[in-house]
Amino acid sequence: MATRNFALNTEPHVAQVGDIALEFQPEVMGDDFMDAYAELREAQRGIGVDPDDLSGADPGQLRQVSRALRSFLAHLMLPESAELITRLDVVKGGETLGSFTDIEEAEAYAAAVEGGGARVRDALRLPDRVLVELLEWVIELYGGGERPPMSSSASAKASPQGGRPGTGASRSRGSTRTRGR
Template sequence: MRKTFALNTEPHVAVIGETELLFQPEVMGDDFMDSYAELREARQAEGVDLDDIEDADPAVVRKSNRGLRVFFARQMLPESAVLFLRLNVVKADKVLKSFQDLEEAEAYAAKQKGARIVDELRLPPRVLAELLEWIVELYGGGDARPTTSSSGSSTASRPAGTRGTGRSPSKASTRTRGR
Protein backbone atom coordinates (compact mmCIF):
# COMPACT_ATOMS: atom_id res chain seq x y z
CA MET A 1 0.00 0.00 0.00
CA ARG A 2 1.24 3.48 -0.85
CA LYS A 3 -0.03 6.84 0.44
CA THR A 4 1.08 10.21 -0.87
CA PHE A 5 1.03 13.26 1.40
CA ALA A 6 0.98 16.78 0.03
CA LEU A 7 3.26 19.44 1.46
CA ASN A 8 2.79 23.13 0.89
CA THR A 9 5.69 24.60 -1.04
CA GLU A 10 4.33 28.09 -1.67
CA PRO A 11 4.26 30.61 1.16
CA HIS A 12 0.91 31.44 2.76
CA VAL A 13 0.03 35.09 2.14
CA ALA A 14 -1.86 37.38 4.50
CA VAL A 15 -3.00 40.48 2.66
CA ILE A 16 -3.57 43.36 5.05
CA GLY A 17 -4.49 46.54 3.25
CA GLU A 18 -1.76 46.95 0.63
CA THR A 19 0.77 44.88 2.59
CA GLU A 20 1.43 41.21 1.95
CA LEU A 21 2.94 39.17 4.76
CA LEU A 22 4.51 35.90 3.67
CA PHE A 23 4.31 32.93 6.01
CA GLN A 24 6.30 29.70 5.84
CA PRO A 25 4.67 27.06 3.61
CA GLU A 26 4.99 24.48 6.38
CA VAL A 27 5.95 24.75 10.03
CA MET A 28 6.97 21.66 11.94
CA GLY A 29 4.37 20.76 14.56
CA ASP A 30 6.69 20.87 17.55
CA ASP A 31 8.12 24.27 16.49
CA PHE A 32 4.63 25.69 16.17
CA MET A 33 3.40 24.22 19.44
CA ASP A 34 6.50 25.45 21.30
CA SER A 35 6.02 29.02 20.07
CA TYR A 36 2.26 28.88 20.71
CA ALA A 37 2.82 27.56 24.25
CA GLU A 38 5.32 30.40 24.89
CA LEU A 39 2.73 32.93 23.70
CA ARG A 40 0.03 31.52 25.98
CA GLU A 41 2.34 31.35 28.99
CA ALA A 42 3.51 34.94 28.43
CA ARG A 43 -0.08 36.20 28.20
CA GLN A 44 -1.01 34.41 31.43
CA ALA A 45 2.11 35.65 33.25
CA GLU A 46 1.45 39.24 32.17
CA GLY A 47 -2.12 39.03 33.43
CA VAL A 48 -3.53 41.03 30.53
CA ASP A 49 -7.33 40.87 30.58
CA LEU A 50 -8.34 41.60 27.00
CA ASP A 51 -11.92 42.28 28.15
CA ASP A 52 -10.73 45.07 30.47
CA ILE A 53 -7.89 46.65 28.54
CA GLU A 54 -8.84 50.19 29.63
CA ASP A 55 -7.60 49.54 33.18
CA ALA A 56 -4.44 47.70 32.10
CA ASP A 57 -0.97 49.20 32.35
CA PRO A 58 -0.05 50.43 28.83
CA ALA A 59 3.49 49.04 29.20
CA VAL A 60 2.09 45.59 29.98
CA VAL A 61 -0.32 45.73 27.04
CA ARG A 62 2.52 46.81 24.73
CA LYS A 63 4.68 43.92 25.94
CA SER A 64 1.78 41.50 25.46
CA ASN A 65 1.17 42.76 21.92
CA ARG A 66 4.89 42.46 21.23
CA GLY A 67 4.79 38.82 22.33
CA LEU A 68 1.99 38.21 19.86
CA ARG A 69 3.97 39.88 17.08
CA VAL A 70 7.03 37.77 17.90
CA PHE A 71 4.86 34.65 17.70
CA PHE A 72 3.61 35.68 14.25
CA ALA A 73 7.12 36.56 13.08
CA ARG A 74 8.37 33.08 14.00
CA GLN A 75 5.97 31.67 11.39
CA MET A 76 6.84 34.27 8.70
CA LEU A 77 9.47 34.36 6.03
CA PRO A 78 12.41 36.58 7.10
CA GLU A 79 11.53 39.66 4.99
CA SER A 80 8.00 39.79 6.37
CA ALA A 81 9.19 39.14 9.92
CA VAL A 82 11.57 42.11 9.79
CA LEU A 83 8.78 44.43 8.64
CA PHE A 84 6.30 43.02 11.15
CA LEU A 85 8.67 43.43 14.11
CA ARG A 86 10.08 46.87 13.18
CA LEU A 87 9.48 49.53 15.83
CA ASN A 88 9.95 53.21 15.13
CA VAL A 89 10.80 55.78 17.75
CA VAL A 90 8.85 58.82 16.63
CA LYS A 91 8.91 62.45 17.72
CA ALA A 92 6.71 65.11 16.11
CA ASP A 93 5.71 62.62 13.39
CA LYS A 94 9.36 62.09 12.43
CA VAL A 95 11.04 58.68 12.74
CA LEU A 96 14.16 59.14 14.83
CA LYS A 97 15.36 55.53 14.74
CA SER A 98 14.03 52.03 14.02
CA PHE A 99 14.48 48.90 16.12
CA GLN A 100 13.59 45.22 16.14
CA ASP A 101 13.86 44.85 19.93
CA LEU A 102 11.27 46.48 22.21
CA GLU A 103 13.66 47.01 25.13
CA GLU A 104 16.19 48.78 22.91
CA ALA A 105 13.44 50.98 21.46
CA GLU A 106 12.18 51.81 24.96
CA ALA A 107 15.68 52.73 26.16
CA TYR A 108 16.25 54.99 23.16
CA ALA A 109 12.81 56.60 23.42
CA ALA A 110 13.37 57.33 27.12
CA LYS A 111 16.35 59.51 26.15
CA GLN A 112 14.31 61.50 23.61
CA LYS A 113 11.92 63.91 25.30
CA GLY A 114 8.44 63.59 23.82
CA ALA A 115 9.27 60.51 21.72
CA ARG A 116 7.03 57.48 21.49
CA ILE A 117 7.29 53.98 20.02
CA VAL A 118 5.04 52.86 17.19
CA ASP A 119 4.98 49.69 15.14
CA GLU A 120 6.09 50.14 11.54
CA LEU A 121 3.07 48.10 10.47
CA ARG A 122 0.30 49.40 12.68
CA LEU A 123 -2.69 47.09 12.93
CA PRO A 124 -5.96 47.24 14.82
CA PRO A 125 -6.48 44.59 17.51
CA ARG A 126 -9.24 42.87 15.51
CA VAL A 127 -6.80 42.21 12.64
CA LEU A 128 -4.27 40.72 15.05
CA ALA A 129 -7.01 38.50 16.49
CA GLU A 130 -8.09 37.36 13.01
CA LEU A 131 -4.47 36.73 12.07
CA LEU A 132 -3.97 34.61 15.18
CA GLU A 133 -7.04 32.53 14.35
CA TRP A 134 -5.78 32.02 10.80
CA ILE A 135 -2.27 31.03 11.93
CA VAL A 136 -3.57 28.50 14.44
CA GLU A 137 -5.79 27.01 11.73
CA LEU A 138 -2.91 26.87 9.23
CA TYR A 139 -0.25 25.35 11.41
CA GLY A 140 -2.11 23.92 14.38
CA GLY A 141 -3.75 21.06 12.52
CA GLY A 142 -7.22 22.54 12.14
CA ASP A 143 -9.25 22.14 8.98
CA ALA A 144 -6.52 23.67 6.85
CA ARG A 145 -4.71 21.18 4.68
CA PRO A 146 -2.44 21.65 1.72
CA THR A 147 -4.57 22.44 -1.27
CA THR A 148 -4.47 19.86 -4.03
CA SER A 149 -6.73 19.17 -6.94
CA SER A 150 -9.65 16.86 -6.24
CA SER A 151 -8.08 14.35 -8.60
CA GLY A 152 -5.18 14.14 -6.17
CA SER A 153 -7.36 12.22 -3.74
CA SER A 154 -7.78 8.52 -4.18
CA THR A 155 -11.18 6.88 -4.15
CA ALA A 156 -12.16 4.69 -1.25
CA SER A 157 -11.31 1.01 -1.50
CA ARG A 158 -14.11 -1.53 -1.81
CA PRO A 159 -14.56 -3.77 1.20
CA ALA A 160 -12.77 -7.10 1.03
CA GLY A 161 -14.73 -10.26 0.09
CA THR A 162 -17.91 -10.68 -1.85
CA ARG A 163 -21.31 -9.34 -0.96
CA GLY A 164 -23.70 -11.99 0.24
CA THR A 165 -27.35 -12.28 -0.74
CA GLY A 166 -28.58 -13.69 2.56
CA ARG A 167 -30.78 -11.78 4.93
CA SER A 168 -29.26 -9.87 7.77
CA PRO A 169 -30.16 -11.31 11.18
CA SER A 170 -31.36 -7.86 12.25
CA LYS A 171 -33.87 -7.79 9.41
CA ALA A 172 -35.06 -11.29 10.28
CA SER A 173 -36.09 -10.27 13.76
CA THR A 174 -39.71 -9.66 14.57
CA ARG A 175 -40.72 -6.08 13.96
CA THR A 176 -42.58 -4.11 16.62
CA ARG A 177 -46.12 -3.36 15.63
CA GLY A 178 -46.66 0.20 14.39
CA ARG A 179 -43.12 0.74 13.15
Protein backbone atom coordinates in the same frame (compact mmCIF):
# COMPACT_ATOMS: atom_id res chain seq x y z
CA MET B 1 0.49 -2.85 -1.23
CA ALA B 2 -1.16 0.56 -0.95
CA THR B 3 0.50 3.82 -1.87
CA ARG B 4 -0.66 7.21 -0.73
CA ASN B 5 0.89 10.53 -1.71
CA PHE B 6 1.06 13.44 0.71
CA ALA B 7 1.51 16.97 -0.54
CA LEU B 8 3.86 19.42 1.13
CA ASN B 9 3.26 23.11 0.68
CA THR B 10 6.18 24.76 -1.07
CA GLU B 11 4.78 28.22 -1.66
CA PRO B 12 4.48 30.69 1.23
CA HIS B 13 1.05 31.40 2.69
CA VAL B 14 0.21 35.06 2.16
CA ALA B 15 -1.90 37.25 4.41
CA GLN B 16 -2.89 40.34 2.46
CA VAL B 17 -3.41 43.20 4.93
CA GLY B 18 -4.38 46.27 2.98
CA ASP B 19 -1.58 46.75 0.47
CA ILE B 20 0.94 44.73 2.52
CA ALA B 21 1.56 41.04 1.89
CA LEU B 22 2.79 39.16 4.96
CA GLU B 23 4.41 35.88 3.98
CA PHE B 24 4.27 32.83 6.22
CA GLN B 25 6.33 29.65 6.01
CA PRO B 26 4.84 27.06 3.63
CA GLU B 27 5.08 24.35 6.30
CA VAL B 28 5.78 24.52 10.03
CA MET B 29 6.67 21.40 11.97
CA GLY B 30 4.25 20.60 14.77
CA ASP B 31 6.78 20.95 17.56
CA ASP B 32 7.95 24.35 16.24
CA PHE B 33 4.35 25.54 16.14
CA MET B 34 3.63 24.22 19.65
CA ASP B 35 6.83 25.76 21.04
CA ALA B 36 5.92 29.17 19.59
CA TYR B 37 2.34 28.88 20.84
CA ALA B 38 3.48 27.85 24.34
CA GLU B 39 5.86 30.84 24.35
CA LEU B 40 2.95 33.13 23.45
CA ARG B 41 0.75 31.76 26.24
CA GLU B 42 3.58 31.96 28.78
CA ALA B 43 4.34 35.56 27.80
CA GLN B 44 0.69 36.48 28.24
CA ARG B 45 0.57 34.85 31.68
CA GLY B 46 3.85 36.56 32.62
CA ILE B 47 2.23 39.89 31.87
CA GLY B 48 -0.37 39.06 34.50
CA VAL B 49 -3.41 38.77 32.27
CA ASP B 50 -5.71 35.92 31.37
CA PRO B 51 -5.09 35.38 27.65
CA ASP B 52 -8.70 34.25 27.21
CA ASP B 53 -10.15 37.37 28.91
CA LEU B 54 -8.32 40.65 28.33
CA SER B 55 -11.23 42.83 29.47
CA GLY B 56 -9.57 43.75 32.79
CA ALA B 57 -6.12 44.51 31.37
CA ASP B 58 -4.69 48.03 31.46
CA PRO B 59 -3.28 49.69 28.31
CA GLY B 60 0.33 48.83 29.20
CA GLN B 61 -0.56 45.16 29.60
CA LEU B 62 -2.45 45.19 26.30
CA ARG B 63 0.61 46.60 24.53
CA GLN B 64 2.69 43.76 25.99
CA VAL B 65 0.10 41.21 24.85
CA SER B 66 0.24 42.73 21.36
CA ARG B 67 4.07 42.46 21.35
CA ALA B 68 3.83 38.78 22.39
CA LEU B 69 1.31 38.12 19.63
CA ARG B 70 3.53 39.83 17.05
CA SER B 71 6.48 37.73 18.23
CA PHE B 72 4.43 34.54 17.87
CA LEU B 73 3.39 35.46 14.34
CA ALA B 74 7.00 36.35 13.46
CA HIS B 75 8.11 32.81 14.42
CA LEU B 76 5.90 31.50 11.61
CA MET B 77 6.73 34.14 8.98
CA LEU B 78 9.40 34.40 6.37
CA PRO B 79 12.27 36.69 7.51
CA GLU B 80 11.26 39.89 5.70
CA SER B 81 7.68 39.74 7.01
CA ALA B 82 8.89 38.76 10.50
CA GLU B 83 11.16 41.81 10.60
CA LEU B 84 8.32 44.07 9.50
CA ILE B 85 5.78 42.86 12.06
CA THR B 86 8.21 43.10 14.98
CA ARG B 87 10.02 46.33 14.03
CA LEU B 88 9.53 49.29 16.34
CA ASP B 89 10.05 52.88 15.27
CA VAL B 90 10.92 55.76 17.55
CA VAL B 91 9.05 58.78 16.23
CA LYS B 92 8.91 62.44 17.12
CA GLY B 93 6.82 65.00 15.30
CA GLY B 94 5.96 62.51 12.55
CA GLU B 95 9.65 61.78 11.82
CA THR B 96 11.16 58.33 12.38
CA LEU B 97 14.33 58.75 14.42
CA GLY B 98 15.32 55.09 14.65
CA SER B 99 14.10 51.54 14.17
CA PHE B 100 14.52 48.65 16.61
CA THR B 101 13.41 45.08 17.22
CA ASP B 102 13.90 45.16 21.00
CA ILE B 103 11.31 47.11 23.00
CA GLU B 104 13.74 48.03 25.82
CA GLU B 105 16.27 49.44 23.35
CA ALA B 106 13.55 51.41 21.57
CA GLU B 107 12.20 52.83 24.85
CA ALA B 108 15.70 53.77 26.06
CA TYR B 109 16.41 55.53 22.76
CA ALA B 110 13.08 57.41 22.92
CA ALA B 111 13.78 58.49 26.50
CA ALA B 112 17.20 59.82 25.49
CA VAL B 113 15.91 61.96 22.61
CA GLU B 114 16.80 65.57 23.25
CA GLY B 115 13.79 67.70 24.10
CA GLY B 116 11.63 64.66 24.87
CA GLY B 117 8.39 63.90 23.09
CA ALA B 118 9.66 60.83 21.24
CA ARG B 119 7.56 57.69 21.42
CA VAL B 120 7.80 54.08 20.39
CA ARG B 121 5.29 52.62 17.96
CA ASP B 122 4.98 49.58 15.75
CA ALA B 123 6.39 50.12 12.27
CA LEU B 124 3.49 48.09 10.87
CA ARG B 125 0.49 49.54 12.61
CA LEU B 126 -2.41 47.11 12.68
CA PRO B 127 -5.69 47.10 14.58
CA ASP B 128 -5.80 44.47 17.33
CA ARG B 129 -8.66 42.72 15.56
CA VAL B 130 -6.37 42.09 12.55
CA LEU B 131 -3.68 40.62 14.82
CA VAL B 132 -6.30 38.32 16.35
CA GLU B 133 -7.55 37.34 12.88
CA LEU B 134 -3.96 36.54 11.86
CA LEU B 135 -3.60 34.42 15.01
CA GLU B 136 -6.76 32.49 14.19
CA TRP B 137 -5.66 32.04 10.58
CA VAL B 138 -2.22 30.62 11.45
CA ILE B 139 -3.80 28.28 14.01
CA GLU B 140 -6.03 27.03 11.21
CA LEU B 141 -3.04 26.71 8.84
CA TYR B 142 -0.56 25.02 11.12
CA GLY B 143 -2.52 23.72 14.08
CA GLY B 144 -5.38 21.91 12.39
CA GLY B 145 -7.93 24.64 13.09
CA GLU B 146 -8.12 24.36 16.88
CA ARG B 147 -6.09 26.11 19.53
CA PRO B 148 -3.69 23.61 20.97
CA PRO B 149 -4.45 22.59 24.55
CA MET B 150 -1.83 23.89 26.93
CA SER B 151 -2.85 21.81 29.95
CA SER B 152 -5.07 18.90 30.84
CA SER B 153 -7.60 21.38 32.21
CA ALA B 154 -7.91 22.78 28.67
CA SER B 155 -9.46 19.52 27.49
CA ALA B 156 -13.07 19.55 26.47
CA LYS B 157 -15.53 18.88 29.24
CA ALA B 158 -18.36 16.39 28.93
CA SER B 159 -21.54 17.76 27.40
CA PRO B 160 -24.32 18.36 29.91
CA GLN B 161 -27.16 15.84 29.91
CA GLY B 162 -30.18 17.13 28.04
CA GLY B 163 -33.65 16.88 29.59
CA ARG B 164 -34.37 14.96 32.75
CA PRO B 165 -32.96 11.59 33.67
CA GLY B 166 -35.31 8.72 32.89
CA THR B 167 -37.04 6.80 35.66
CA GLY B 168 -37.58 3.58 33.75
CA ALA B 169 -35.77 0.39 34.65
CA SER B 170 -32.73 -0.53 32.62
CA ARG B 171 -32.98 -3.68 30.51
CA SER B 172 -29.56 -4.71 31.77
CA ARG B 173 -30.88 -4.56 35.34
CA GLY B 174 -27.83 -2.52 36.27
CA SER B 175 -27.05 1.12 36.37
CA THR B 176 -25.98 2.35 32.94
CA ARG B 177 -25.95 6.09 33.55
CA THR B 178 -22.57 7.49 32.61
CA ARG B 179 -21.88 11.14 32.13
CA GLY B 180 -20.53 12.34 28.80
CA ARG B 181 -21.47 9.32 26.68
